[in-house]
Amino acid sequence: MERDEYFMRIALSExxxxxxxxxxxxxxxxxxxxxxxxxxxxxxxxxxxxxAHAEMLxxxxxxxxxxxxxxxxxxxxxxLEPCPMCAGALQWAQIREIVYAASDPKLGFSQxxxxxxxxxxTHRQGPFCDEALTLIKRFFHERR
Amino acid sequence: MERDEYFMRIALSExxxxxxxxxxxxxxxxxxxxxxxxxxxxxxxxxxxxxAHAEMLxxxxxxxxxxxxxxxxxxxxxxLEPCPMCAGALQWAQIREIVYAASDPKLGFSQxxxxxxxxxxTHRQGPFCDEALTLIKRFFHERR
Numbered sequence: 001m002e003r004d005e006y007f008m009r010i011a012l013s014e015x016x017x018x019x020x021x022x023x024x025x026x027x028x029x030x031x032x033x034x035x036x037x038x039x040x041x042x043x044x045x046x047x048x049x050x051x052a053h054a055e056m057l058x059x060x061x062x063x064x065x066x067x068x069x070x071x072x073x074x075x076x077x078x079x080l081e082p083c084p085m086c087a088g089a090l091q092w093a094q095i096r097e098i099v100y101a102a103s104d105p106k107l108g109f110s111q112x113x114x115x116x117x118x119x120x121x122t123h124r125q126g127p128f129c130d131e132a133l134t135l136i137k138r139f140f141h142e143r144r
Numbered sequence: 145m146e147r148d149e150y151f152m153r154i155a156l157s158e159x160x161x162x163x164x165x166x167x168x169x170x171x172x173x174x175x176x177x178x179x180x181x182x183x184x185x186x187x188x189x190x191x192x193x194x195x196a197h198a199e200m201l202x203x204x205x206x207x208x209x210x211x212x213x214x215x216x217x218x219x220x221x222x223x224l225e226p227c228p229m230c231a232g233a234l235q236w237a238q239i240r241e242i243v244y245a246a247s248d249p250k251l252g253f254s255q256x257x258x259x260x261x262x263x264x265x266t267h268r269q270g271p272f273c274d275e276a277l278t279l280i281k282r283f284f285h286e287r288r
Contacts, residue, residue, distance in 0.1 A: 049204050050213045050236035051195075060193050069194045084260045085232025092194035092229065112256050116228045 004126045007031055007077040008101055012128055014041040014054065015079045015135055021046060025135045028054035028078040030062045030071065030095075037074070038062040054078060055086035059093055071095045072120075079132035081108035087116040098123040101132035148270045151175055151221040152245055156272055158185040158198065159223045159279055165190060169279045172198035172222040174206045174215065174239075181218070182206040198222060199230035203237055215239045216264075223276035225252035231260040242267040245276035 007029055014027025018041035029039040038061035043052040055078055063069050075097040082090065082098065087109030090098060095118070103125060109116050110123075117123065151173055158171025162185035173183040182205035187196040199222055207213050219241040226234065226242065231253030234242060239262070247269060253260050254267075261267065 044213055044236075047208070048211050048213045049207050051200055051204055051233045056195055060195055063193050064191070067192050069188055069192050083232055083236075084228050084256075085230075085236065088227055088229025088232055089195045092188075092227075111258065112228075112260065114255065116256065 003034070004077075004099060005128075007036070007075075008079070008099065008126050008128050010036065010039060011054075011077045011079050012101070012131055012135075014039055015132065018042045018054070019135055019139055025139050026054045026078065026080045028058045028076060030058045031075045031077065032071075032073050037065055051085065053083070053086050055082050056089055059086075059089050059095075063093065069093065075099060077126065079128070080104055080136065081110065083107050084109050084112055084116055087112075090121065091116055091118045094118045095121055097121065099126035101126055101128045102136070103129075147178070148221075148243060149272075151180070151219075152223070152243065152270050152272050154180065154183060155198075155221045155223050156245070156275055156279075158183055159276065162186045162198070163279055163283055169283050170198045170222065170224045172202045172220060174202045175219045175221065176215075176217050181209055195229065197227065197230050199226050200233055203230075203233050203239075207237065213237065219243060221270065223272070224248055224280065225254065227251050228253050228256055228260055231256075234265065235260055235262045238262045239265055241265065243270035245270055245272045246280070247273075 015025040019025035027041040038058040040057040071093040081104040159169040163169035167186040171185040182202040184201040215237040225248040
């Protein structure tokens with residue numbers, strides 16, 4: 001899907017910003033009706049805040065922007081499968097859809113049963129898995 | 145333990161503030177070496193931010209205050225068992241100990257397997273379960 005590629009490319013460019021800033025390179029955007037209402041990247045080191053994942057920052061920005069704690073019409077594009085914290089936050093927001101580039105077999109929410117997401121939320125893997133993973137691997141390789 | 149009662153009473157008074165502000169009444173404090181470094185209550189409605197749980201606000205305040213993304217020496221006192229989002233955040237912070245007044249058989253993190261918490265984190269139920277639950281029940285009863 002062209003739409004998926006368009007938005008995931010922007011999430012990926014956010015991940016590249018994180019990489020340049022010395023953060024684990026993950027980026028995200030939140031979209032409603034083909035309009036981006038939030039985009040950000042991981043800022044855990046910059047803010048020294050373990051909750052400052054790309055998804056959490058986008059979620060807070062989007063709900064604040066909309067003045068609504070729910071994101072029932074929104075799609076999250078994120079370069080890595082969300083962790084349980086982020087999945088839990090997306091559950092509270094009742095987000096409509098989650099599209100992630102790379103799955104995370106160690107820390108991804110899909111490891112957990114019962115499912116953490118809201119029952120109305122759908123999720124699927126989208127484009128640019130290789131690009132997202134390459135960036136993350138390069139980050140950790142350089143720090144070894 | 146006197147210490148548990150002292151700190152949980154402060155968490156409970158934060159929950160009472162939340163109640164008066166029309167928030168689901170949950171309060172929390174974070175303690176290191178018997179010193180409170182963060183205290184707050186649920187602010188989801190006020191901020192229209194589904195991530196603004198008492199635990200999340202305390203966690204961000206504590207790590208920002210310490211300029212350290214880890215809380216390996218800290219104890220969280222919270223009036224209700226944390227949800228998966230908060231448990232996930234506490235996992236990233238590698239918090240030492242979680243003490244909660246009331247367990248949450250519906251939405252508490254302990255429903256989830258594998259465990260969401262960091263392996264070094266301990267958790268237990270503390271004092272004032274009845275007081276914490278009474279406040280929450282009163283809140284929902286008034287809204288029915």
